[in-house]
Amino acid sequence: MIMTEGRQPGADAAAFIAAARSDDPTHFEILTERHRRELQLHCYRMLANYEDAQDLTQETFLRAWRKRASFQGRAAVRTWLYRIATNACLDFLEKRNDRTPVPAGLANLDEVLYLQPYPDRMLPEDPQESAVARETIELAFIVAVQHLPPRQRAVFILRDVLGWPAATAAETLELTVGSVTSALQRARVTVRERLPDRRLDWSRPATHELSEDERSTVRRYLEAHQRNDLDGLTSLLRDDLRFVMLPEAGTSVITAKDAVDGWVAGGLFQPGHDDWRGLITTVNLMPAVALYLRTPDESRHRLFAVSVLHVVDGKITELTGFDAAGKSWLGLPATL
Template identity: 75%
Template sequence: MTDEMLGADEAAFIAAARSEDTAQFAVLTERYRHELRVHCYRMLANYEDSQDLTQETFLRAWKKRASFRGHATLRTWLYRIATNACLDFLDKRNDRTPVPVEVPGATAELRYLQPYPDRTLPEDPQESAVARETIELAFIVAVQYLPPRQRAVLILRDVLGWPASKAADALELSLASVNSALQRARVTMREQLPDRRLDWRSPATHELSHDERAVVKSYIEAHERNDVDGLMLLLRDDLRFAMLPVGASASTAESAVDGWVRGGLFQPGYDDWRCIPTTVNRMPAAALYLRTPDDPEFRLLNIAVLHIVDGKIAELTGFGAADKPWLGLPATL
């Protein structure tokens, strides 16, 4: 492919690589940071890891700059590097798979799971990178049940819509291996997401529904009133609850609420709450702020991420939030 046949970005990248122009290299690659970070997050389910691996992608791209010939677009080349950086990361870690839990109805949990702040998503709502159903926690968790290379194949083929030949080239696999991995991955995803739509390439909604907004409002009001009964009314009987990274979990509303009460919720010292609505992973959420008797301010404690079905909370995933400034939430109220 001659320079005259290259796209503008590809030609500019090759010119920057030849001239060792680090500033121009940064300009050309930085525009892909948000979508590459989402890609790494889908692979790893951890926002901080995805930040690190996105940076690793740019470092590898600079080191490999002389190998770029424009046979693929710059975006495709960067995705290939990012995917393999994530696979290398996973090959070295033995703590990045679901772990069994002793809770009836729950198979495993991801203690390394972190929420993804919506403010850092790519801005273009048409990008497959921001499709709501492929950034929600249920999808991110389900993908973690796949072996890493199956995970990569599913994301490249079914989420990003790459043809099999392109995915095979990126992963240095045969077409038969890619097709086989995709079929096995789809079976696992159907098992993990039995009630969810699995055609992720078709248009998906991005905005919260009226029901979702109303339930978040009621959830916040119940918290601020210390209203256990009101909170209970918002939960489906078969609620799935997890609190990360501590590993607390429950598979019914009754067991979840019992655990919260035993842990001191709404008791002295844990009864002065202020909450604000927010979103993470394109999902409704509430940021929970607690004021203790010896503190004049409400301090960010947790974020509760809600999956709402027919006006009730079907899944509640809590995360410690005080140590996550990247969520973009105020530290105090």
């Protein structure tokens, strides 16, 4: 279910106004905290970085408290908070010159070095908000959106992902309705170019459940790792595989052979880096494997990386690896 702006303010707004006027930070926090996960997901779509999204969600709550007197109940509390979060993200992006894709030197392929995975356990719990369209959280979508200028990105997310009316998006961004409509048209063209083979209708959510095809492929991927079976691993990769290891620059490749050759050249699957264990998991509503490596001087396998897979017809077409060490927010055990 797409979150639409059209919910009319009622008892929730009245309680919110009362909390704001009472200057009771505890009561105010209770009423805003219920929106944390959906706001954090919104910030993540804007920023592509989980840690930044956490920070900007907290900034949203701080701004909301400072601006509490401005809430008059003419819109839903959720809408008011989304407006604050959107503008907090835009302010953040205006100050950062390292939050744009970097050319990878390959045809039509840029590296989003700040991209981080989103743990599924942190998706919204509210049944009305938890039906997140899978396409709008998958890594390919998040990366495609990063190719939009920040304000155009905000328009696209507010209009096409959250389903807001043009007038509400225009008010949030201090633009005219005409400017919002024009920005949305340009954004759609860019996203279609970046996602040529993906479904582009986000008015209905896709299932959250992994298909049997995905489950089988990810299981075989883990088993091949644990056996150090390079032939078996290669057989799971489509020839035109797209691979990148983040946050390292210059790791993007667009063939399975180049990916495997790069892993071997980097020392993986060689003596000292050939004792693997793993856990099957999901991030960004996508199949993933948490890989653990035990080196000769260690007694336990330590969390090494998370491989996020896009599977089509039993083949891995995209593989995004993330350095997972020290990222407790992933909710993965540090050792096995």
